[in-house]
Amino acid sequence: MPPEILALIDKPIYLIAILFVGAFVGMTIEQFTAKQRREAWKARKKARGEWVERPRKGAPPGWRGPWPGPTMREVSAEADAFLAGGRSGVPDAADQLRTVMGAQFKPKRLLNKGEEKVLAALEPIVAKLEPGWRVWTQVSLGEVLDADSVEAFNTINAKRVDFLLVDAQQRPRVAIEYQGQGHHQGPAAARDAVKREALRRAGVGYGEVFAGDGPQELAQVVARVMAGAGVERTFGVRNAERS
Known part of the structure; x- marks a missing residue:
């Protein structure tokens, strides 16, 4: 040794x-x-x-x-x-x-069957309530929201909303989430809470529709969220037409 x-x-x-x-x-x-x-x-x-x-x-x-x-x-x-x-x-x-x-790609559906039914009912409802508004689907929040910190922006950047209602100037006004079967499974509720809070802080309305809701229930949700988001108070279009 x-x-x-x-x-x-x-x-x-x-x-x-x-x-x-x-x-x-x-x-x-x-x-x-x-x-x-x-x-x-x-x-x-x-x-x-x-x-x-x-x-x-x-x-x-x-x-x-x-x-x-x-x-x-x-x-x-x-x-x-x-x-x-x-x-x-x-x-x-x-x-x-x-x-x-080196990979193979194939197209996939933008919406599932439940979301497709909601879109078909949502478009005429929006056209009647707010002519000139449009409905976009599967919109990334990073494309329509901004934040005062990089950390906050990264939190919402990759998250999407199922349906986004924009006005004639393409400004986001109302987000509608479709909650299908099993929407409370896993971290889905936490992701929805993040999206809902970010939209609320940006002044964008937020509503939810569920599997089994018909056009009448959808119209009620949209009208209620529009009123809560202050659509008439902000733009006064329909108030002006009535006066």
Whole structure:
């Protein structure tokens, strides 16, 4: 056995100190490596437009229970899978093009059958209540809302509303969500709470229709949300026509 090792055995306190320092250095390197993996994973999500910043100070008002989101183990696993491909940065346009060229794509329906029925009933209702308004479907909130912080914008950027009613100037006025079967499963209620609060703060009305609702129920929801959003108070179009 080398004399250096024998000397350390004779002085166990030095041996313990060296082992402690080695363990500390190893933990520091591991934490740094894990952080690098998470940052690479986050950069990839941002490049794809899939990054959603989770609120750091709790869930939205009205939400009860734990806030849903990926666990650290899930984040690390996805980061490891990303880095396993031999890349450590954000894929550029050429990388994205090669990925697309190596895959097969096919079109899919924009609306399911339940949402399609709602759209068919919603368009004539809106045309009657507010001529000149339009109905858009599956609209990303990042396209119609802005925020005073990057974190807040990232929170709503990838979220969509089923139906968005816009006025003649293409300003968002009312959002309608279709709640089909199983709409309370998983984190759906939390996502709806985030969308509802963001729209409320922007002054955009929010309403919900459910599977089984007919044109009459839909018309009542739309009229109620329009009144709550202050459509007449804001523009005064129909009030002016009546005077």
